[in-house]
Amino acid sequence: MKFLKRVQFVFHFRSSLPFIKDFFISSSVHPLKKLVTAGLIVAYAVMPADIIPDYLFLVGITDDIAFTTFMLQLAVKMAPPELAEKHRLHIK
Structure with missing residues (x-):
């Protein structure tokens, strides 16, 4: 069931x-949480190697989709409940 919710999230x-x-x-999100999220995104973007090379087309973008989903879920978990509620995003 959790897997299906993650696919729907994507x-x-x-x-x-x-x-x-x-x-x-938002001023209600702690600056450290913003820094961690942005830092992980930048680190992934400048990382010279992919887990699965992108030239394998559909298979190659799987790790990028997984990372993007992970980062979005992390941001939702770190956000104040009222921000997630405003956008109707819930992770359980």
Whole structure:
């Protein structure tokens, strides 16, 4: 059941973009949480090697999708409940 919720979460990524913006500009989110999230994203972006090379097309983007999902779920967990509620994002 948890796997299906994560897959559904991936397909609703576009609707999560306003949450990401609010997460980084909100004064109710601790600056350290913003720094950790941004740092992990930047570290992944500049990492010279992928877990699965992207030239393998559909298989190659799997690790990128997994990382993006992980980071979004982490941001939702670190956000104040009222921010997640405002955007109707819930991770259990």
